[in-house]
Amino acid sequence: MADVIGIGLLGCGIVGSAITRTLSLHSDEISERIGARLEVKRVAVRNLSKERDVPVAKELFTNDPRSVIEADDVQIVVEVMGGIEPARSLMLDAMSSGKNIVSANKELISTLGRDLFDHAEKSEVDFYFEGSVAGGIPIIKPLKESLAGERLNRVMGIVNGTTNFILTRMSEQGLEFDQALAEAERLGYTELDPTADIEGFDAAAKLSILASIAFNARVVAGDVYREGITGVSQRDIAFARTLGYVVKLLAIAELVDGEVAVRVHPAMLPTTHPLASVRENLNAVFVEGEQVGELMFYGRGAGGPPTATSVVGDIVDVARNIQKGTRGVGCTCYGRTARIRHMDETLCQYYILLEVLDRPGVLAQVAQAFADNDVSIKSVWQEGFGDEARLVMVTHLAVEKNFQALVARLNGLEVVEEVASAMRVQSAED
Amino acid sequence: MADVIGIGLLGCGIVGSAITRTLSLHSDEISERIGARLEVKRVAVRNLSKERDVPVAKELFTNDPRSVIEADDVQIVVEVMGGIEPARSLMLDAMSSGKNIVSANKELISTLGRDLFDHAEKSEVDFYFEGSVAGGIPIIKPLKESLAGERLNRVMGIVNGTTNFILTRMSEQGLEFDQALAEAERLGYTELDPTADIEGFDAAAKLSILASIAFNARVVAGDVYREGITGVSQRDIAFARTLGYVVKLLAIAELVDGEVAVRVHPAMLPTTHPLASVRENLNAVFVEGEQVGELMFYGRGAGGPPTATSVVGDIVDVARNIQKGTRGVGCTCYGRTARIRHMDETLCQYYILLEVLDRPGVLAQVAQAFADNDVSIKSVWQEGFGDEARLVMVTHLAVEKNFQALVARLNGLEVVEEVASAMRVQSAED
Numbered sequence: 012m013a014d015v016i017g018i019g020l021l022g023c024g025i026v027g028s029a030i031t032r033t034l035s036l037h038s039d040e041i042s043e044r045i046g047a048r049l050e051v052k053r054v055a056v057r058n059l060s061k062e063r064d065v066p067v068a069k070e071l072f073t074n075d076p077r078s079v080i081e082a083d084d085v086q087i088v089v090e091v092m093g094g095i096e097p098a099r100s101l102m103l104d105a106m107s108s109g110k111n112i113v114s115a116n117k118e119l120i121s122t123l124g125r126d127l128f129d130h131a132e133k134s135e136v137d138f139y140f141e142g143s144v145a146g147g148i149p150i151i152k153p154l155k156e157s158l159a160g161e162r163l164n165r166v167m168g169i170v171n172g173t174t175n176f177i178l179t180r181m182s183e184q185g186l187e188f189d190q191a192l193a194e195a196e197r198l199g200y201t202e203l204d205p206t207a208d209i210e211g212f213d214a215a216a217k218l219s220i221l222a223s224i225a226f227n228a229r230v231v232a233g234d235v236y237r238e239g240i241t242g243v244s245q246r247d248i249a250f251a252r253t254l255g256y257v258v259k260l261l262a263i264a265e266l267v268d269g270e271v272a273v274r275v276h277p278a279m280l281p282t283t284h285p286l287a288s289v290r291e292n293l294n295a296v297f298v299e300g301e302q303v304g305e306l307m308f309y310g311r312g313a314g315g316p317p318t319a320t321s322v323v324g325d326i327v328d329v330a331r332n333i334q335k336g337t338r339g340v341g342c343t344c345y346g347r348t349a350r351i352r353h354m355d356e357t358l359c360q361y362y363i364l365l366e367v368l369d370r371p372g373v374l375a376q377v378a379q380a381f382a383d384n385d386v387s388i389k390s391v392w393q394e395g396f397g398d399e400a401r402l403v404m405v406t407h408l409a410v411e412k413n414f415q416a417l418v419a420r421l422n423g424l425e426v427v428e429e430v431a432s433a434m435r436v437q438s439a440e441d
Numbered sequence: 442m443a444d445v446i447g448i449g450l451l452g453c454g455i456v457g458s459a460i461t462r463t464l465s466l467h468s469d470e471i472s473e474r475i476g477a478r479l480e481v482k483r484v485a486v487r488n489l490s491k492e493r494d495v496p497v498a499k500e501l502f503t504n505d506p507r508s509v510i511e512a513d514d515v516q517i518v519v520e521v522m523g524g525i526e527p528a529r530s531l532m533l534d535a536m537s538s539g540k541n542i543v544s545a546n547k548e549l550i551s552t553l554g555r556d557l558f559d560h561a562e563k564s565e566v567d568f569y570f571e572g573s574v575a576g577g578i579p580i581i582k583p584l585k586e587s588l589a590g591e592r593l594n595r596v597m598g599i600v601n602g603t604t605n606f607i608l609t610r611m612s613e614q615g616l617e618f619d620q621a622l623a624e625a626e627r628l629g630y631t632e633l634d635p636t637a638d639i640e641g642f643d644a645a646a647k648l649s650i651l652a653s654i655a656f657n658a659r660v661v662a663g664d665v666y667r668e669g670i671t672g673v674s675q676r677d678i679a680f681a682r683t684l685g686y687v688v689k690l691l692a693i694a695e696l697v698d699g700e701v702a703v704r705v706h707p708a709m710l711p712t713t714h715p716l717a718s719v720r721e722n723l724n725a726v727f728v729e730g731e732q733v734g735e736l737m738f739y740g741r742g743a744g745g746p747p748t749a750t751s752v753v754g755d756i757v758d759v760a761r762n763i764q765k766g767t768r769g770v771g772c773t774c775y776g777r778t779a780r781i782r783h784m785d786e787t788l789c790q791y792y793i794l795l796e797v798l799d800r801p802g803v804l805a806q807v808a809q810a811f812a813d814n815d816v817s818i819k820s821v822w823q824e825g826f827g828d829e830a831r832l833v834m835v836t837h838l839a840v841e842k843n844f845q846a847l848v849a850r851l852n853g854l855e856v857v858e859e860v861a862s863a864m865r866v867q868s869a870e871d
Contacts, residue, residue, distance in 0.1 A: 036731075040592065147734065156757075157751070160463055160754050161750045285718060301746075302459070302577075304746070305741065306578060306579070306738075309737035310735060310736035311736075316731075316734070317732065317734055319590075324589050327590055328589070
């Protein structure tokens with residue numbers, strides 16, 4: 012057994028800095044767990060001249076990442092530089108040299124993860140990535156290990172803190188989307204360009220990783236159907252409240268007849284659902300299995316210290332494996348690529364708000380359009396305003412394709428002024 | 442690597458039967474994960490003649506548990522018989538013979554666990570026990586492994602489903618304790634003798650296991666300060682609601698100045714706290730760490746299939762270790778016994794309801810009693826009813842001993858008719 016296990020860091024931004032601090036702060040406890048000290052041996056950064064408030068000696072910094080992955084005294088390479096290249100090449104080469112890898116790079120893992128998983132197997136090294144999904148929440152290991160005896164049929168998460176913050180502010184303070192986004196920007200909860208968050212790309216990447224592990228099949232970010240929250244209005248939120256729902260950006264992965272359905276979109280969720288009480292910029296992953304029933308994992312989905320906790324948990328795991336001369340649980344997709352179910356085939360419930368003319372026979376025409384498209388109405392509310400009226404409906408489970416055809420049909424009806432809004436409803440009927 | 446790994450079962454009640462079903466139902470996936478088939482080789486039961494609906498051949502049943510732990514073709518002994526003896530001796534002897542153990546026996550682990558942990562280390566076998574706490578919720582492994590790089594300062598759980606069901610019915614349907622208990626009994630949520638649940642013994646046992654793992658120090662059930670829910674009245678619940686709280690039976694473990702404080706008692710919790718939305722017979726464990734912030738693990742805390750999921754997760758872990766010729770993470774208490782902080786020293790907030798005479802100077806006398814005992818009042822409500830009045834107060838953080846002295850003093854005041862109720866408040870101030 013080694014006395015010291017060397018860590019090489021690729022990147023030293025918010026997460027990387029937090030990792031060095033956690034390793035330093037908790038070094039005694041960590042040494043006790045491993046039976047060896049962890050030492051940061053080299054840190055690759057782009058800008059060598061930048062001042063960094065980290066407990067790492069200056070001479071350990073380098074702007075040559077190759078020197079990190081090739082160092083003889085580095086056994087674990089921690090990749091927190093992000094992006095596709097050079098992160099991918101560096102990790103592949105590090106594996107070839109027998110280095111174990113811990114990464115928090117969701118962008119890379121959710122697109123080209125396959126290369127990394129395969130190469131880690133071939134190179135007989137550990138490749139851990141708890142930090143890539145839901146920040147500080149332990150979810151990858153519980154799914155891969157604790158639930159190894161379970162068959163999961165659904166994973167449903169609030170995995171983007173920025174959008175959850177915006178929706179919370181819209182729900183609780185009556186703000187419109189633009190105002191809530193400005194508040195999130197003011198508090199530093201957004202990236203310079205908020206697109207990846209508000210359009211659901213970030214959530215889609217995380218969902219593909221969760222789905223791969225939950226269903227033991229490879230799913231990539233591009234497989235995920237995706238809608239963001241820019242179209243969510245204060246009116247939708249107010250109607251949701253009236254109906255007993257709260258609006259959340261949900262990332263949903265389901266196993267349906269052996270096929271994987273993956274989607275990210277705003278949805279109305281009953282206020283009694285455990286995910287409904289996930290407020291502000293917190294995250295949670297809700298899991299449903301045949302035997303275990305419902306599980307939920309809740310916590311901080313982003314930020315340096317929480318993500319560092321996940322990364323350091325992985326580092327300790329890998330270090331324990333090194334001490335025992337073994338490896339942890341590798342890729343559990345067993346090379347399987349999933350057949351991805353098209354969004355058109357998905358079953359959902361829907362909320363729809365129609366501005367209609369207030370005259371006899373309107374409801375009959377609207378109801379006929381629902382029937383013709385095989386969408387069954389669960390409940391309906393009508394409010395009249397002189398010549399106009401407003402119809403709000405919630406449907407039973409319906410096929411997405413049928414619902415979209417229904418919306419087109421309703422838009423063509425003379426008595427319908429406008430399909431003012433439509434949103435999926437995720438309730439217990441699913 | 443083995444093609445088959447043999448499982449020996451000690452006990453085949455609700456959890457044991459569910460384990461055999463899970464192993465059978467998911468055998469293909471499990472084999473893929475392990476690279477070997479799991480086969481139930483022997484099952485020890487008390488009553489051989491009982492009919493059992495389990496996928497295990499009749500001839501594998503025995504009423505001699507020794508034949509299970511001594512069988513050459515058994516590599517993993519799964520103990521789900523419960524109780525202290527003979528479970529303890531059987532597990533110790535099985536370890537001596539080199540068998541790995543998976544157990545869900547919270548009673549034994551929370552009292553004499555030390556013997557088992559020490560003997561597992563000496564015998565160089567795995568000893569896993571995810572099923573002993575919070576049924577299907579993965580919590581032991583996340584605490585031991587995922588959070589290995591974190592320093593935890595508090596674990597707070599709703600870990601008894603029966604009492605949570607009773608309190609939910611009292612809160613949501615206005616039932617009194619006796620009525621809600623009768624409902625729980627009717628639905629089969631109680632043991633024959635409900636004492637262990639409603640008096641908090643079950644929660645205390647689970648809390649001691651959680652505390653041991655969270656704080657890396659041995660804590661036993663007897664260390665836990667314990668109050669049950671039999672004294673919770675509908676009036677308390679109604680006041681809690683008015684004040685923005687919900688009443689829960691909380692199991693709380695804290696690390697204070699290197700000492701462990703462990704307690705189980707009913708408490709008022711703000712409705713916005715994530716644990717407040719844990720309803721019915723569900724469980725959750727809320728964890729607070731320095732870096733990671735807040736985490737919560739939620740799910741079914743009891744029942745055959747959920748608990749079986751945890752047990753089978755452990756079995757898969759142990760089987761993977763066998764295949765690799767290694768062992769998992771052993772006891773993380775490192776032999777340390779914690780100094781247990783006496784309940785008197787604990788800092789809490791309190792709610793107190795006083796029936797007082799409605800005349801001038803009463804509030805002044807009461808407030809003086811608070812001041813004399815160094816208990817600071819955070820908020821106060823008064824309602825008058827002719828000659829009598831009711832005072833409701835919530836305090837700032839105060840020392841338990843001071844609060845108890847205050848209650849004695851108030852009971853002695855001529856102007857106080859009765860200290861009608863008092864309950865701890867667990868809010869963000871803590």
